[in-house]
Amino acid sequence: xxKVQIMVKNQEQTSLLANKIARHLKGNEIxxxxxxxxxxxxxxxxxLLKALGFEGEVVSPTxxxxxxxxxxxxxxxxxxxxxxxxxxxxxxxxxxYLDNYVWLVEWADRFPRNLPEPDLIISLFIEGEEERRxxxxxxxxxxxxxxxxxxx
Ligand SMILES: Nc1ncnc2c1ncn2[C@@H]1O[C@H](COP(=O)(O)OP(=O)(O)OP(=O)(O)O)[C@@H](O)[C@H]1O
Ligand SMILES: [Mg+2]
Numbered sequence: 001x002x003k004v005q006i007m008v009k010n011q012e013q014t015s016l017l018a019n020k021i022a023r024h025l026k027g028n029e030i031x032x033x034x035x036x037x038x039x040x041x042x043x044x045x046x047x048l049l050k051a052l053g054f055e056g057e058v059v060s061p062t063x064x065x066x067x068x069x070x071x072x073x074x075x076x077x078x079x080x081x082x083x084x085x086x087x088x089x090x091x092x093x094x095x096x097y098l099d100n101y102v103w104l105v106e107w108a109d110r111f112p113r114n115l116p117e118p119d120l121i122i123s124l125f126i127e128g129e130e131e132r133r134x135x136x137x138x139x140x141x142x143x144x145x146x147x148x149x150x151x152x
Contacts (some may be wrong), residue, residue: 018047035124
């Protein structure tokens with residue numbers, strides 16, 4: 001797996017990164033969003049949905065667990081924070097989202113064994129009020145995401 005690190009200085013740069021990522025998505029991708037509370041997983045998910053052409057409201061799925069969106073590609077947004085056991089994932093009936101959907105899974109690292117293998121893992125680390133270190137791991141195309149495009 002390729003690994004790329006991007007330092008973003010503010011939310012606009014996180015959105016810019018989301019735009020660059022979205023250009024590579026074709027549907028049928030499993031994306032893990034990892035990082036502590038407030039790292040920006042939901043912010044990045046919202047930015048990806050916007051980049052994929054979804055114009056409506058994106059709710060944080062923390063309490064509702066899953067939501068789906070029909071953007072230019074269909075998107076399944078999951079947040080596993082409130083689950084206690086990985087087996088609960090097996091009861092969600094997620095198989096129906098395996099064709100076509102882009103999965104954006106917050107807190108996926110809690111239960112990787114109950115999820116499909118990720119195509120892309122995005123880990124966010126808080127470095128300052130708006131500064132985030134973002135590590136991408138996955139397919140070779142992530143090498144086209146250059147840290148210097150973000151002023152670094
Ligand atoms: N560069 C940045 N990228 C993303 N979010 C940022 C950035 N700078 C500041 N923020 C702020 O950090 C917060 C991130 O909140 P968000 O809900 O996305 O976190 P989360 O990782 O989903 O947390 P949770 O684990 O509670 O779901 C938002 O208030 C956002 O505006
Ligand atoms: Mg969140």
